[in-house]
Amino acid sequence: MSQEVEILLVDDSPEDVELTVLALRRNKLSNDIHIAEDGAEALDFLFCRGPYKDRSFSHPPKLVLLDLKLPKVDGLEVLKAVRSDERTKAIPIVILTSSKEQRDLIDGYNLGVSAYIQKPVDFDQFAETIKQVGMLWLLINQPPPPGAFVASKARGA
Amino acid sequence: MNSSTKATAACALMILLSIGVLSFRNTLREEQDRDWVTHTRIVIEKLQAVLVDVTQAENSQRGYMLTGEDQYLEPYRAGIDQAHRDMEEVRKLTLDNPGQQGAINGLKPAVDAKLALLAAGLEIRRTTGLMAGAEGVAGAGSQELMNQVQDRIGEMRSTEERLLSIRLERAAVSARRMEAIIVFGNSLAVLILLGAGFVIHREACKRNLAEQDLKQVNEHLEERTAELSDTNSELESFSYSVAHDLRAPLRQIAGYSNVLLQDHGPRLDAEARRYLEKVEEGARKMGQLVDDLLSLSKVGRQELSLQDTPLDLLLRQVVEDLAPECSGREVDWQIGSLFSAECDPGLMKQVFVNLLSNAVKYTGKRERAVIQVGQMMRNDLRTIFVRDNGVGFEMQYVGKLFGVFQRLHKARDFEGTGVGLAIVQRIIRKHGGRIWAEAELGHGATFFFTLGSPGNNTITKPELSIRNEEIHVAGS
Numbered sequence: 001m002s003q004e005v006e007i008l009l010v011d012d013s014p015e016d017v018e019l020t021v022l023a024l025r026r027n028k029l030s031n032d033i034h035i036a037e038d039g040a041e042a043l044d045f046l047f048c049r050g051p052y053k054d055r056s057f058s059h060p061p062k063l064v065l066l067d068l069k070l071p072k073v074d075g076l077e078v079l080k081a082v083r084s085d086e087r088t089k090a091i092p093i094v095i096l097t098s099s100k101e102q103r104d105l106i107d108g109y110n111l112g113v114s115a116y117i118q119k120p121v122d123f124d125q126f127a128e129t130i131k132q133v134g135m136l137w138l139l140i141n142q143p144p145p146p147g148a149f150v151a152s153k154a155r156g157a
Numbered sequence: 158m159n160s161s162t163k164a165t166a167a168c169a170l171m172i173l174l175s176i177g178v179l180s181f182r183n184t185l186r187e188e189q190d191r192d193w194v195t196h197t198r199i200v201i202e203k204l205q206a207v208l209v210d211v212t213q214a215e216n217s218q219r220g221y222m223l224t225g226e227d228q229y230l231e232p233y234r235a236g237i238d239q240a241h242r243d244m245e246e247v248r249k250l251t252l253d254n255p256g257q258q259g260a261i262n263g264l265k266p267a268v269d270a271k272l273a274l275l276a277a278g279l280e281i282r283r284t285t286g287l288m289a290g291a292e293g294v295a296g297a298g299s300q301e302l303m304n305q306v307q308d309r310i311g312e313m314r315s316t317e318e319r320l321l322s323i324r325l326e327r328a329a330v331s332a333r334r335m336e337a338i339i340v341f342g343n344s345l346a347v348l349i350l351l352g353a354g355f356v357i358h359r360e361a362c363k364r365n366l367a368e369q370d371l372k373q374v375n376e377h378l379e380e381r382t383a384e385l386s387d388t389n390s391e392l393e394s395f396s397y398s399v400a401h402d403l404r405a406p407l408r409q410i411a412g413y414s415n416v417l418l419q420d421h422g423p424r425l426d427a428e429a430r431r432y433l434e435k436v437e438e439g440a441r442k443m444g445q446l447v448d449d450l451l452s453l454s455k456v457g458r459q460e461l462s463l464q465d466t467p468l469d470l471l472l473r474q475v476v477e478d479l480a481p482e483c484s485g486r487e488v489d490w491q492i493g494s495l496f497s498a499e500c501d502p503g504l505m506k507q508v509f510v511n512l513l514s515n516a517v518k519y520t521g522k523r524e525r526a527v528i529q530v531g532q533m534m535r536n537d538l539r540t541i542f543v544r545d546n547g548v549g550f551e552m553q554y555v556g557k558l559f560g561v562f563q564r565l566h567k568a569r570d571f572e573g574t575g576v577g578l579a580i581v582q583r584i585i586r587k588h589g590g591r592i593w594a595e596a597e598l599g600h601g602a603t604f605f606f607t608l609g610s611p612g613n614n615t616i617t618k619p620e621l622s623i624r625n626e627e628i629h630v631a632g633s
Binding site for chain 2: 013026098124
């Protein structure tokens with residue numbers, strides 16, 4: 001399995017996944033995407049365990065696109081687990097969801113989300129949004145140096 | 158208590174009072190009558206005492222005459238003194254009776270004469286010691302004088318006894334009357350008490366029933382209120398989740414038609430591409446509708462976060478934000494100064510966004526759009542107005558203006574979901590204010606709104622239904 005994943009896309013709807021990938025592809029941002037269909041799989045991937053035990057904490061994804069309504073472990077729980085572990089807390093996580101509910105927004109920011117985006121219905125708008133998110137986090141943003149957080153003691157998970 | 162009950166109560170009170178006054182007066186009178194009886198008896202007693210006194214003086218004088226012993230002098234003098242005192246007493250006691258006064262004036266000389274005779278006899282006996290002589294002098298006239306005294310006293314006594322029997326009779330009448338008043342008055346009082354008790358009981362029963370009714374009505378109302386508020390919150394969460402869950406399939410419809418059109422367009426003929434465009438457009442419109450519904454529902458649920466807001470600043474921001482929609486058009490903004498208001502700035506901004514973007518939209522076919530915003534006084538209330546020179550509307554449809562999904566223009570002429578003004582009205586009402594409009598077809602429209610005082614806001618519960626609600630007639 002490649003260590004060079006740039007985007008982890010966490011979404012349980014195959015159609016939403018496909019459309020998101022299409023939007024990324026349209027903007028030439030779809031090189032290294034990994035899909036997790038529920039929160040538990042996303043956590044296994046991010047914490048390098050279970051099927052992903054060969055992965056390394058020193059190569060985290062550059063961006064996590066996280067839906068909120070997920071089977072097993074929901075998006076906010078994933079966010080909480082990632083933010084409360086020294087090894088993963090710096091990973092940029094963008095919530096990408098249908099919900100614009102105030103409660104979700106507040107909870108998301110309380111748990112330290114990097115950005116919160118409501119998916120537009122119009123596909124052109126959606127593609128434009130995805131493009132800007134991808135540009136910012138994959139190209140413009142300066143990620144932490146590789147391995148900077150690996151040595152830290154694990155607190156949770 | 159009704160008026161007839163009041164009158165009855167007043168009547169009963171009057172009767173009881175009269176009985177009280179009557180018995181009080183009668184008691185006084187009875188006492189007086191009894192006093193008169195006692196008085197008469199004292200007079201009789203005193204008269205008798207005069208006789209006894211004179212007799213005592215006479216007997217003591219006789220004792221002295223017979224024995225010459227000084228021991229008789231003491232009771233003799235006491236008898237004389239007492240006779241004078243008793244006669245004086247009788248005179249005073251009968252001051253009210255001229256006849257008796259006359260009689261006592263007749264009695265007094267007789268007593269005095271009798272006593273003078275006794276004194277004369279005594280003097281002779283003391284100085285000469287001749288008992289027989291003295292007795293002779295005294296004996297004959299003395300008895301005669303004594304008889305006179307007795308007669309006079311007897312006359313006076315019989316007068317007094319006549320008076321006594323009259324007065325006794327009078328006292329008896331008073332006593333019987335008193336008895337009657339007591340019996341009658343008490344019976345009446347008992348009757349009135351019984352009547353009052355009955356009335357009070359009946360009133361209490363009535364009140365009890367009324368209270369029970371009221372309690373039932375209240376309970377019913379509380380139940381209804383609880384039901385209504387349950388229904389309300391159910392409706393809210395229903396509409397919110399509908400709006401939410403509708404978005405996901407819509408995104409798919411819009412997304413896949415877009416991708417199909419973009420990626421496989423060249424392989425489709427023109428007709429197929431047009432159909433796909435329609436699918437995408439429909440999905441996009443529905444997305445807009447869902448978003449609008451969502452914000453309408455949100456306005457209903459949202460608590461006002463009130464703060465002192467400079468409306469001028471808010472308005473300027475909105476006008477700036479509308480610049481893209483005005484590009485390529487000549488829009489003359491005439492913005493007057495606005496007051497600061499205690500309101501929810503986020504919601505108030507939405508009010509301006511919706512009203513001003515409507516104004517921009519409906520002046521779209523004018524060569525030069527004029528949009529005025531300002532404030533004025535209407536019915537002593539600060540009123541904000543938004544006026545445009547757009548297409549306006551017919552006033553006969555003004556009642557439909559603020560209804561959800563109500564539109565007064567064809568979608569072909571002006572796009573829209575028909576939710577914007579419903580949202581505006583809901584926000585204004587939440588602030589305790591009022592919104593209305595005036596327009597003329599082809600000559601523009603003016604929207605007016607007041608903000609009221611949020612403290613007096615009675616419409617805090619969202620009214621949620623999808624159709625035919627909020628039919629608001631301007632000016633009503």
